[in-house]
Amino acid sequence: MVHSQSTSLVLSDLGFSVTDEPLEIILTKAGLSPICGVDEAGRGPLAGPVVAAAVIFRDCEAVWSARDSKTLTKRRRETCYRAITESLQYAVGVCSHEEIDELNILQASLAAMTRAIAGLDNVPKMILVDGIHAPKACGLVKPIRKGDALVATIGAASIVAKVHRDRIMEEFDRVYPGYGFARHMGYPTEQHRTALKRLGPCPIHRRTFKGVRELLQTAADAQ
Structure with a gap:
């Protein structure tokens, strides 16, 4: 595995040297598990909620096959979603369109992330978040630029958030x-x-x- 500069900076910030091992494995060996990946879907739309997902890391194929949801076809995304939700602990947080208008989209996105993390059965020690902003949560929180493409567990969360939100919007399509x-x-x-x-x-x-x-x-x- 080749680490990008962004991943290298994350390791450096946390006091680890760069190796060929995935970030989650390095953090697990350092005693920072459970590890949670977090991402959201729906910041840019003109309608509907913003949805966040939190996924607890486990060393399995469902994690390593995950990629940024935006790069996958709908069929592939649905396949990955089933594998992730059947194999891993996860939770979803939602902020409605009313909350987005009240809070602004950034604060609503962070609130959805906080709700997703709070919904997990296990409290994570390390929370890896896509982007540059950190939600309020117990444990060590590390935002990572382009984390959905760099960190497998964040990629898994991006898939869960995207599919969950798409299903909400498909239901709204029938209502409106x-x-x-x-x-x-x-x-x-x-x-x-x-x-x-x-x-x-x-x-x-x-x-x-x-x-x-x-x-x-x-x-x-x-x-």
Whole structure:
């Protein structure tokens, strides 16, 4: 395994030298288990919740086959999701569109991560988080840039979060037809923007997001 500069910096920050072993194995040998990987899905969409997942590391194929969910096909992501959820301890945290509008998307994402970590049966000693911001949690928390692609357990969490959120949006597609939520999952695609202009925002749209906020203001001005 070839470590990137980012992974090397993580090891250095934690007082470890760079080796060919995965980060999780090194941390386990150092007595920092249980180790938890955390990631979120749904920061960019104009509608729906942000979802975070926390996955407890175990040395098994389900972990090592995990990759950043954004690089996988839907079929491959579903296969990995089943393997991860059947083999590993995990929990999911959700922040609704209302909470996103109230808190802002960053704070809502961190809150979803905190909820996911709190939902685990075991309290992790080491929490590896994708990105540069750390959620509130017991234990040592280490944010890692591009962690979903660099650290297998974070990659596993990214898959769980993505699939869980996609399923929520597929259900919303049945409740609010016409927007195409099952296709774009609430992201600001051309199809979604066109539907928004035609139908107006529905109850799960994020009122504070650009592209929704302006439509609401235009409607208010017209009254």
